[in-house]
Amino acid sequence: MRSLVLVSWCFCLFAAVSSQNVGTQAAEEPLNLPISVCTAPGNCQTEADAVVLDSNWRWAHTTTGYTNCYTGNLWDTTLCPTPETCTTNCAIDGVPLADWSGTYGGSVTGNKFNLKFVTVGPYSTNIGARTFLLDSTKTRYRMFQLLNREFTYDVDVSSLDCGLNGALYFVSMDADGGAAKYPTNKGGAKYGTGYCDAQCPHDVKWINGLANSKDWTPIPGDANSGKGYYGNCCAELDIWEANKQSQAFTTHPCTPNDQTRCEGVVCGDNDSGDRYNGMCDKDGCDFASYRMNDHTFYGPGSTFKLDSTKPFTVVSQFITTDGTDNGDFKEFRRFYVQNGVRIENSKVNFPGITAYDSITDEMCAATKGLFGDLDDHKNKGGMKQMGEAMRKGMALVMSIWDDHDVNMLWLDSNYPPTGNPSTPGVARGPCPTTSGVPSEVEVTQANAVVSFGNIKFGPIGSTV
Template sequence: MKSIVFPRSGGLIENSLKLFKDQLAKIRVRTLSSQPVQVSHAIDWILYPVKSNSVVSEFLPVVLGATVTAEFKLRSLDTRNAPNAGSNTLISAQLCSKESAMYPASSLLAFSLLAIAYGQQVGTQQAENHPQLTTQQCTAGGSCQTLSTSVVLDANWRWLHTTSGYTNCYTGNTWDATLCPDPVTCAQNCALDGADYAGTYGITSSGSALTLKFVTGANVGSRVYLMASDSSYQMLKLKNQEFTFDVDMSNLPCGLNGALYLTEMDADGGTSKYPNNKAGAKYGTGYCDSQCPHDIKFINGEANILGWEGSSNDPNSGTGQYGTCCNEMDIWEANSMAAAYTPHVCTVQGQTRCSGTDCGDGDQRYDGVCDKDGCDFNSWRMGNQTFLGPGLLVDTKSKFTVVTQFVTSDNTTSGTLSEIRRLYVQNGKVIQNSAVNIPGIPAGNSVTDAFCNAQKTAFGDTNSFESRGGLKAMDTALQQGMVLALSVWDDYAADMLWLDSDYPTNKSASTPGVSRGPCATISGVPADVESQSPGASVIFSNIKFGDIGSTFSATGGGGGSGTTTSPSGSPTGGGTVAQWGQCGGTGWTGATQCVSPYTCHVLNPYYSQCY
C-alpha cells in the first residue's frame, strides 16, 4: 500500500509539523462499507473502518517508524435511544510508507505526545457549555423575576472514555472488560466528555425557548435538565404553586413524546453522596424516575455493569442489574395527537438504587417500590375525543400555554397536596381542562386521590398509585424539591401506544381505559418513526413557576382582552361551580356562584377560581 512519502531531511518533528500544517488539516470521510476506501487529499490513504455501520469523521496521522498510524474518530450511525450518541471511538489503521524510515525512540515519543495534544485540541474532547434557557419565578399579582438558568444533557448520552486517553469505555451496548472489570474500577477509569449540543444532539436555545430535534445526524432523541448554576440543578418546590410553559408540538407525530416532567434527583447529581461521581450535575448525572430504569450506565457513582445485557432491538442500549428509582411528576407527555399528565409515586424518597423485586420488573411490576402506571389524566382516555389535537379545542397545530397547579388542602405551601389541576391558554382564551366522561368516575377535570381510585376501579387497573402513598407521597417530593427534565424520545418497549393509541393491544378499544388516542396500533415502531419523521421536533418556551394565578394571562403576552372557554361538564347543575372550577374572569359567561362552602377568588383579571 502506498500512503505517504515524507522527506528524510530535517528532523522528525519539523517535517511532521509541516505534514500536519500543509498537507493534511482535517480530512472528512463517510462510508457504509467495510471495504478499503481510497481517500485523496494531497496524498493517498487507505482507510479501513472498524465496522460497517459507522461514520469516520476526522483522522490525524501519527508517524511511527516505518508506518504511519492514523487515529480515526469513529461515530456509530445507529444511536437509537442514544445512550452513547456522538461518542468518539479512537481506532488505529496502519498505513505503510513507501520508504522504510526508522527514527529514534525518543523522537517517536516526542512526536506521539505532540499528536495527542493536537487531537484533544481539535475536538477529541469537547468543552461543556450549557445552553442558556431563561425562566421566570413569579409572585402573586403577576410580578416575575427572570432567572439565568440553563440546561444540561443527561450523562447517558455522552461519550464515555478512558481518563488517560480516548479509548471507549462503552461501545455500542457493550462495556470494555479491561477498563471496566468491576463497578468501582470502571467509575475510576472512565470519564464523561462534554457535548456538542447543537451539532450532535440537535439541542438549541434562544432566550426562553428550547428546541429539541428528534434526529440529528447519528443521534436520536435527547434529555436535558434545568440548571440553576454550572454545577447544580434548579430545584423546584411547587406545593401551592403553579408551573406554566408554552409548547409547540405541531411537528411531533404519532409514536413520539415531547416530555416535560419532574424527577426527584439530587441537586448536585449525586457527587456529595457518592465519591466516585466526579462529574455531577454539570455533566447530567444522577437520573432516576418511577420506572426504575436499568439502562442508566452509572448509578450511585458506580458503573451498572453487573449482569449487563445488550438490548436485542437497540444496538446502543442495554440493562444492568440495578435500576434507579424515585418519584416522578409527568407534567406533560404528548405529541400532536394526544397528551397526559401523570403523578407516579414511590415508597422511597429521593434517588434510590434498586435490585431484584424492588425494581418491579416484568411480572413483578406491582411488587416494586414505585408506581409505574401512575394516575394519568389523558382527555381522550377520560372520554373527550374532541378536546386536544389538530384543529380541536386545544389546537396542536399551533403553540399554546400549559398551566399545572399543585393545590394544597389549605392553600398554603405547608398544606397537604390535595389536587393537581390543568388549564390551557391559546389565542387569548383560558381553556379549562376537559371533564371526565366515563361511567363510574365523577365528572371532575383534575387529579385527586378520589379520581385516581375511581379511575382504577372503572378501568380494572391495579391501584399501585394508592398503595404507594398517592398524592401524599408526591407531596413529600414536591416539598423537598424536584428537578425539571425535558426530552424528546421514541419508545422501544411499547411504541408509545400507551399515550396515543389503544393499549394494551390485546384488549378491545371499546373497553373503558384502553383507547388513549387516535393513532393506529401499528404506529410508533421506532425504526419507522426514525426513518419517516427524522425532522420531528418540539419547542418548549416561556417556562414560569410561582404563586397560583401569577404565571399566565389570557392575552398570551399579546395584549387585549381575553375570554374563557369551558368544555362541557365544568360547572355543576343549578348554576354553581365545583371546588377549583372557574367562576369568573374577563369574558367568562359561565356560572359565578361556587358550591358551598367555597367562594370565588380572583387569581388574575382573566381567571377566578372556587376554593
C-alpha cells in the same frame, strides 16, 4: 419516563481525566435558558438558568486515552470487567456549544428550548435526548418546591406524530446530581449525572457514581442502549407527555421518594413479574383526555378545543389541603391558553363516573376502578406521598424519545394493543396499534422537534 435511545459514540476527540469525570479539552457549556420566577401577577423576575445534557448521552472513554468504554449498546469488557474497575478506567466528557445543535439537536432561541429527534453529526447519529435545568450557578439542578405553586410554559408538539413523546416532567434527583453522596461521582449536576425516575430505569449508565456495567444486556432491536443489573428509582411528576395526537399528565409516588439504586424485587421489573412489588408506582395516576373518553378535546386541527398543530401554554397548579405551603398535596389542576383564550381541562366522560377534571385521590380511585387497574397509586401513598417529594424539591427534565418497549402505544393508541377499544381505559389515542415502531419512527420523523419556552414559576395565579 420510559427508556430512551442513546447516542452511540464511535470516535475520540478529547483528552480524559479520572473516574466518572470529564475531559480536559472539551469545555462543558450548558445552553443558557432564562426562566421567570414570579411573586404576583405581573411581578416576575428573570433568572439565568441553563440546560445540561444527561450523562447517559456523553462520550465514555478511557481516562488515559481515547478508547471508548461504551460502543453501540455494549461496555468494553476489558476496560469494564466490574463496575468498580470500569469507574476507575473510564470518564465522561463535556458538551461544547457547537455539539448541542450539531450532535444532540438542542438549541435555545430567546427563552425557548428546542430538541430535535434525530441529529446526524459528523461522527455519530443521535436519537432522542434528555436534559435537565440547572439553576443560575450552572453547577446545581434548579429544585422546584411545587406545593401551593403554579408552573407554566409554552409548548409546540406540532411536528411530533404517533410513536414520539415530547416530555416535560419533574423527578426527585439530588440537586448536585449525587456528587456529595457518592465521591466517585466527579461530574455532579454540571455534567448531568444522577438521573432517576419512577420506572426505576436500568439503562442508566452511571448510578451512585459507579458504572452500571454489571450484567449489561443490549436492548433487542436497539443499536445504542442496554440494561444493567441496577435500576435507579425516585418519584416522578409528569407534567406533560405528548405528541400531536394525544397527551397525558401523571403522578408517580415512590416509597421512598428519594433517588435510590435498586436491585431485585424492589426495582419492580416487568420481566420478573414484580411491577407492583417495587418501590414506585409505575402506572401512576394519569389524566389523559382521550383515555378519559373525550376525543374532541386535543388533537391536530381547528376541530379540537386545543389545536396541537399550534403552540399553546400549559398551566399546572398544585393545590394543598389548607391552601398553604405546609399542607398536603390534594389536587393537580390544569388549564391551557391558546390564541389568548383560556381553555379549561377536559373532563372524565364515562357514564356513572363523576366528571373529574383534575387529579385527586378520588379521581384516581374512580378511574382505576372503572378501568380494572390495580390502584398502586394508593398503595404507594397517593397524592400525599407525591406531595412529600414536591415539598422537598424536584428537578426539571425535558426530553424527546421513542419507545423500544411498547412503541408508545400506552400514550397514543390502544393499550394493551389486543384490548377492546370500547373497554374503558384501553383507548388512549387515535394512532394505529401498528404505529410507533422505532425503526420506522426514526426515519419518518427524524426532523421532529419539540419546543418548551417561556417557563414561569410562582404562587397560584401569578404566572398567567
